[in-house]
Amino acid sequence: MMTRTLRSAPLWLLYAFLYLPILVVIGMSFNANDSAYRWTGFSLQWYPALLGDAEIMGGLRTTLIVAVGTTVISVVLGTLLAMALERYLPSRALDAAAAAPAVMPDIMLAIGLLAFYTLVGIALSPVSVILAHSVFGIAFVAAVVRVRLAGMDPSLEEASRDLGASSVKTFWSVTLPGMRPAIIAGALLAFTLSLDEFTVAFFTASPAEPTLPIVIYSSVRFGVTPQINALATLLLLVSFIAVILAQRASRLGDSLRREGK
Amino acid sequence: MGDSAVLLRISDVSKSFGEVVALDDVSLDIRENEFFALLGPSGCGKTTLLRVLAGFEQPDAGTVTLDGSDLLSVPPEKRAVNLMFQSYALFPHMTVAKNVAYGLVCEGLPRAEITARVDEVLDTVGLSDKKAALPKTLSGGQRQRVALARAIVKRPRLLLLDEPLSALDRKIRGEMQMELKRLQHEVGITFVVVTHDQDEAMSLADRVAVMDAGVVRQLDAPLDLYRRPRSVFVADFIGSSTILRGSYLDGHWETPGLPPLSVPAECSGARAIALRPEAISLLSVDDSRCRLRGTVSEVYFQGDHALAQVDVDGTTFLAAVRDDVLPERGARVGITWQESAIIPLVAD
Numbered sequence: 001m002m003t004r005t006l007r008s009a010p011l012w013l014l015y016a017f018l019y020l021p022i023l024v025v026i027g028m029s030f031n032a033n034d035s036a037y038r039w040t041g042f043s044l045q046w047y048p049a050l051l052g053d054a055e056i057m058g059g060l061r062t063t064l065i066v067a068v069g070t071t072v073i074s075v076v077l078g079t080l081l082a083m084a085l086e087r088y089l090p091s092r093a094l095d096a097a098a099a100a101p102a103v104m105p106d107i108m109l110a111i112g113l114l115a116f117y118t119l120v121g122i123a124l125s126p127v128s129v130i131l132a133h134s135v136f137g138i139a140f141v142a143a144v145v146r147v148r149l150a151g152m153d154p155s156l157e158e159a160s161r162d163l164g165a166s167s168v169k170t171f172w173s174v175t176l177p178g179m180r181p182a183i184i185a186g187a188l189l190a191f192t193l194s195l196d197e198f199t200v201a202f203f204t205a206s207p208a209e210p211t212l213p214i215v216i217y218s219s220v221r222f223g224v225t226p227q228i229n230a231l232a233t234l235l236l237l238v239s240f241i242a243v244i245l246a247q248r249a250s251r252l253g254d255s256l257r258r259e260g261k
Numbered sequence: 262m263g264d265s266a267v268l269l270r271i272s273d274v275s276k277s278f279g280e281v282v283a284l285d286d287v288s289l290d291i292r293e294n295e296f297f298a299l300l301g302p303s304g305c306g307k308t309t310l311l312r313v314l315a316g317f318e319q320p321d322a323g324t325v326t327l328d329g330s331d332l333l334s335v336p337p338e339k340r341a342v343n344l345m346f347q348s349y350a351l352f353p354h355m356t357v358a359k360n361v362a363y364g365l366v367c368e369g370l371p372r373a374e375i376t377a378r379v380d381e382v383l384d385t386v387g388l389s390d391k392k393a394a395l396p397k398t399l400s401g402g403q404r405q406r407v408a409l410a411r412a413i414v415k416r417p418r419l420l421l422l423d424e425p426l427s428a429l430d431r432k433i434r435g436e437m438q439m440e441l442k443r444l445q446h447e448v449g450i451t452f453v454v455v456t457h458d459q460d461e462a463m464s465l466a467d468r469v470a471v472m473d474a475g476v477v478r479q480l481d482a483p484l485d486l487y488r489r490p491r492s493v494f495v496a497d498f499i500g501s502s503t504i505l506r507g508s509y510l511d512g513h514w515e516t517p518g519l520p521p522l523s524v525p526a527e528c529s530g531a532r533a534i535a536l537r538p539e540a541i542s543l544l545s546v547d548d549s550r551c552r553l554r555g556t557v558s559e560v561y562f563q564g565d566h567a568l569a570q571v572d573v574d575g576t577t578f579l580a581a582v583r584d585d586v587l588p589e590r591g592a593r594v595g596i597t598w599q600e601s602a603i604i605p606l607v608a609d
Contacts, residue, residue, distance in 0.1 A: 158346070159344075160352075162343055163363050163411065164338045164415070165363070
């Protein structure tokens, strides 16, 4: 028992390294004092205070619009891209080109997009951020959905045709339900990625309508306040729930697939 | 059954995938209500032919008619042909009843009729108590019954079955084999089964087409296929036999390494001759009836009989032994056969 605890010690240290800073943020959000570094007592005051902050509320609104818009575009186009690559146009070059935006350095993407918007004459707004976030959102959704499609028995779709279903009916009653867990996972992934994305949003958002991470960044320049810690804690909560839901959705898919075979 | 009307006529159908010729000028007639088998090793083109009939492949040349009208121009969802997939392809997110009802829903039938027909067909395959079950909770045999029910509930003119028994355990295979035959009689649908398993084809089908390299090598009833194979390929593929290549000369068969063997005149012009194991009898080595003498090199126990390999100066003969006492390896024995049991093989 003792040796087992000792042997797993590095694991616990690793988790401490990953999560201690986050725990500090969560802890300090309940600080009674308005300093972000010195603990003086417990208080919930910073949470209601968030609601009264017009700048933060504005940022939250923009961020939610951007995240929802990004999710919708990413899910629709990402799923179609996954189907094209998996079923209709298998090609290594296209594969790589589809995955690249997911791993491309954000700063490069941000500068490129800004230059592109200026060139084409697209005004900066929540829409320009949605388009920018969709670049990597589509890549992530496509990657998740493809894995699922690759594991699906292609004769399911043929069976549907054979039994008298048109290709449209086959898509809605066989292909789409088969992809559903991956689509849900991909949607949650795109939503969370967009929610806290800073670099690309910083370059492509309108100065009049900044997203929440930009608002946080600007206020932190004058010192971290417990109010920001409270906001960060709430964002963390949303991201965490989304990740857990995404995990559950894809695990559900895995088990369905395994047992279906 | 021999005089039944032609249901499906395949004429001069060819199909290539790049360099690979999958079907080479195939012509076949399949009769109404028969149980037909396409038998051959993997890559012989049987699956391609099945997919042509189902509508998932278009041949490069040739025509296919069903009930006298062109089938190839009809898309798969409109054909009166259904396919039971090798993987069964049950929809994993639908219950057994929903799976079976799927094809009827696509036809737009009234709900009451769908329910009645689904109930009836699930009763036929013995799965009435599994209506609400998901496919993943069923055993392999049960899944197959669902796949079968889903196809026959559409009342197709022709039911295609792709390697129907290959995914089942040996024990269940036997049961399903009988079940398939019973169902075929009961529902009165023409069945075409594709298989690489000769036992499956021989025990199920009324007629078997043996395919090799995209060509139908022989089309016959199972018994004729076994007793009268016409080519070395068919004799070798179906059952086991001793095949002697050589040439006919004056009522004798000349094979390198053996003395001339007396054969019937019908062997003139043959490429090889074949003897089934049950046609060859073992004798004691000093018996005067021996045609040849050799050494037992191997004995395979088969249950109701045994197969003995007899080596005669480098040529191996296969003899079926039904005696209580099996020959021992290394024993000197004599062999003989009825001349009328010799099968001439006219082609490779």
